[in-house]
Amino acid sequence: MKSQKKKLAGLQKRKAIAGYLFISPFILGFLVFMVKPLVQSLYMSFCDVQLGAGSFNPVWRGIFNYNYAFRVDADYARLLTEEITRMAVYSLAIMVFSFFVALVLNGKFKGRALVRSVFFLPVILASGVMLKLDSENALMAAVAQTVEVNAGGTTGITDAIQEILRTAGVGVRAFEKLFEIMDNIYDVAISSGIQIIIFLSGLQTISTSMYEAAAIEGCTKWESLWKITFPMVSSLFLVNWIYTVVDFCMRSDNEIIEKITDLMNINLNYGLASAMSWAYFVLVMAIVGISSFIISKGVYYYE
Amino acid sequence: MSKTKAKAKNKTGKYANFWERNKKSGGYLLRSTVMGYGVSICRAVLLFGLCFLILQPLLNKISVSFMTEADLYDPIVTSIPLHFTTQNYKLAAGLMEYGTTLIHSLLISLTIAILQVAMSTLVGYGFARFQFPFKNFWFACVMVMVLIPPQVISTSLHLHFRFFDVLGIYELLTGTTINLKSSVLPYYLMSACCMGLKNGLYIYMIRQFFRNIPKELEEAAYVDGCGTLKTFIRIMLPDAKPILTSCFLFAFVWQWTDGFYSSMFLGNISLLSIKLKQLPDTFGGYMARITGASSSAGVSVPYTNCVLATGTLMVIVPLIVLYLFAQKGFVESLSSTGIKM
Numbered sequence: 001m002k003s004q005k006k007k008l009a010g011l012q013k014r015k016a017i018a019g020y021l022f023i024s025p026f027i028l029g030f031l032v033f034m035v036k037p038l039v040q041s042l043y044m045s046f047c048d049v050q051l052g053a054g055s056f057n058p059v060w061r062g063i064f065n066y067n068y069a070f071r072v073d074a075d076y077a078r079l080l081t082e083e084i085t086r087m088a089v090y091s092l093a094i095m096v097f098s099f100f101v102a103l104v105l106n107g108k109f110k111g112r113a114l115v116r117s118v119f120f121l122p123v124i125l126a127s128g129v130m131l132k133l134d135s136e137n138a139l140m141a142a143v144a145q146t147v148e149v150n151a152g153g154t155t156g157i158t159d160a161i162q163e164i165l166r167t168a169g170v171g172v173r174a175f176e177k178l179f180e181i182m183d184n185i186y187d188v189a190i191s192s193g194i195q196i197i198i199f200l201s202g203l204q205t206i207s208t209s210m211y212e213a214a215a216i217e218g219c220t221k222w223e224s225l226w227k228i229t230f231p232m233v234s235s236l237f238l239v240n241w242i243y244t245v246v247d248f249c250m251r252s253d254n255e256i257i258e259k260i261t262d263l264m265n266i267n268l269n270y271g272l273a274s275a276m277s278w279a280y281f282v283l284v285m286a287i288v289g290i291s292s293f294i295i296s297k298g299v300y301y302y303e
Numbered sequence: 304m305s306k307t308k309a310k311a312k313n314k315t316g317k318y319a320n321f322w323e324r325n326k327k328s329g330g331y332l333l334r335s336t337v338m339g340y341g342v343s344i345c346r347a348v349l350l351f352g353l354c355f356l357i358l359q360p361l362l363n364k365i366s367v368s369f370m371t372e373a374d375l376y377d378p379i380v381t382s383i384p385l386h387f388t389t390q391n392y393k394l395a396a397g398l399m400e401y402g403t404t405l406i407h408s409l410l411i412s413l414t415i416a417i418l419q420v421a422m423s424t425l426v427g428y429g430f431a432r433f434q435f436p437f438k439n440f441w442f443a444c445v446m447v448m449v450l451i452p453p454q455v456i457s458t459s460l461h462l463h464f465r466f467f468d469v470l471g472i473y474e475l476l477t478g479t480t481i482n483l484k485s486s487v488l489p490y491y492l493m494s495a496c497c498m499g500l501k502n503g504l505y506i507y508m509i510r511q512f513f514r515n516i517p518k519e520l521e522e523a524a525y526v527d528g529c530g531t532l533k534t535f536i537r538i539m540l541p542d543a544k545p546i547l548t549s550c551f552l553f554a555f556v557w558q559w560t561d562g563f564y565s566s567m568f569l570g571n572i573s574l575l576s577i578k579l580k581q582l583p584d585t586f587g588g589y590m591a592r593i594t595g596a597s598s599s600a601g602v603s604v605p606y607t608n609c610v611l612a613t614g615t616l617m618v619i620v621p622l623i624v625l626y627l628f629a630q631k632g633f634v635e636s637l638s639s640t641g642i643k644m
């Protein structure tokens with residue numbers, strides 16, 4: 001009996017060792033390329049980093065860099081608030097949009113595969129440098145402007161509706177944000193490819209018998225959306241929310257990131273650059289943490 | 304034909320006529336049929352609009368890339384070029400040194416993608432199939448890695464590779480450190496250690512996949528005398544082909560268009576993404592050289608953008624071809640992993 005137990009422990013040990021061997025590349029990489037640089041950049045953010053020939057020597061300056069970033073630097077605080085608001089608004093818009101599109105695509109109709117592949121196309125084409133180049137494309141903007149002028153004074157339909165609402169006295173800021181999103185629906189559409197696929201895969205796991213039962217009991221489509229569909233895919237909201245926010249932070253047209261990269265590559269001010277990126281990182285982490293905690297309260301797990 | 308008709312008649316019973324059936328159902332049939340058509344028309348309009356929205360910039364680029372400079376200023380020409388030309392392609396190809404750059408991009412993306420997927424598979428399998436102490440802690444580390452924007456550590460990585468050293472051994476021997484900043488080695492090292500571009504995501508996807516394979520399969524292999532490594536290679540890997548393909552495709556595509564890691568580590572290798580980013584400046588310089596102007600300020604904005612659109616097309620054409628052939632690999636396996644937290 002005793003020897004058997006020992007043997008089992010041996011097997012477990014062997015498996016544990018095998019497991020560690022399998023993930024060893026990750027552990028090594030994590031320690032060398034993640035923990036060490038993280039600690040180092042945290043340290044550098046409190047220092048004045050002087051680049052010498054063949055080495056670099058940080059000189060301790062306390063919170064000078066943080067002070068400088070928030071209180072002296074002309075752009076940083078403004079860019080930070082702008083980016084965070086943009087992130088919040090657009091992430092919400094992306095969630096709503098992708099859920100809606102997934103609902104529409106979930107039905108059966110001709111050409112569904114084609115539409116699905118079109119919606120997924122931006123994941124491939126609008127990544128990395130493409131995104132930035134597209135957003136800077138002045139030609140498209142110029143063309144759009146000429147078209148608007150040629151159309152005779154009145155610009156897009158959203159502007160017209162906005163005008164009506166404003167004269168009716170509804171022109172509050174929330175509406176303006178809404179209209180801004182509507183005008184930039186292209187941005188929203190091209191950054192929601194993965195989210196649509198994730199929602200779709202969730203929707204397809206809901207068995208149709210649930211809807212049938214609900215319909216027989218007299219449940220309308222609208223009610224079954226809120227009582228069945230929503231709770232069943234609620235766990236995916238959390239996944240998608242985190243993915244969206246993180247993806248937004250890493251997009252190449254993010255102005256904060258641009259500023260940090262410039263500081264590092266052109267001005268060689270490593271201390272200030274790390275201070276700025278740390279402040280940004282901590283803020284984003286806090287937002288991700290708090291928002292996902294709130295969402296996870298409402299998540300329903302079907303067992 | 305007549306057979307199906309008979310079948311339909313059988314199905315509907317004695318009330319073959321639509322209106323008759325509608326009457327029997329108290330108007331419900333008519334309402335639901337009209338609703339059904341209404342919904343599909345609305346859906347068709349909506350989806351067509353959204354698809355057009357997504358495809359429009361691409362179509363626009365295609366039409367612009369065949370225009371001559373005169374067409375760009377012509378108010379009559381909007382989408383179909385008046386003077387059809389392929390000059391833009393020749394120009395963009397020359398400025399980007401398309402041939403060599405394409406081969407470099409292909410080589411780098413392929414090797415990096417293979418390396419990343421291979422290592423992620425090992426790690427993902429380890430997380431999915433073995434019990435060991437601190438497993439949850441290490442997996443939390445994977446999630447942290449996904450969440451940390453690479454920009455946060457980029458400053459320090461910069462210096463890390465500028466003054467690269469393994470535990471100070473090299474400095475002890477020669478007195479200096481190695482400058483790895485302008486070589487490809489750091490990026491390969493990082494990819495081999497699962498720290499490349501979006502690598503945490505691949506680990507997560509692969510782990511999710513391996514977790515769904517029944518345990519009995521593995522146990523049967525062990526009972527038959529298969530070792531751990533052999534089980535992994537002979538039993539598990541062949542099953543994992545779809546998810547590995549899709550991870551490989553993602554890794555390839557994202558590496559292809561990546562600007563951040565490429566400009567940080569691979570600055571002196573001509574890659575398509577980098578060349579494309581520099582294309583407006585290169586073009587400005589080229590125009591200045593031709594016209595003899597002192598600076599590139601006078602180059603027309605529309606023409607620059609026209610060349611840029613052509614260049615963008617040339618960069619994404621390989622990706623579009625890949626997507627057309629491997630579309631299933633991208634979409635299907637992503638939804639089959641059943642991403643859940």
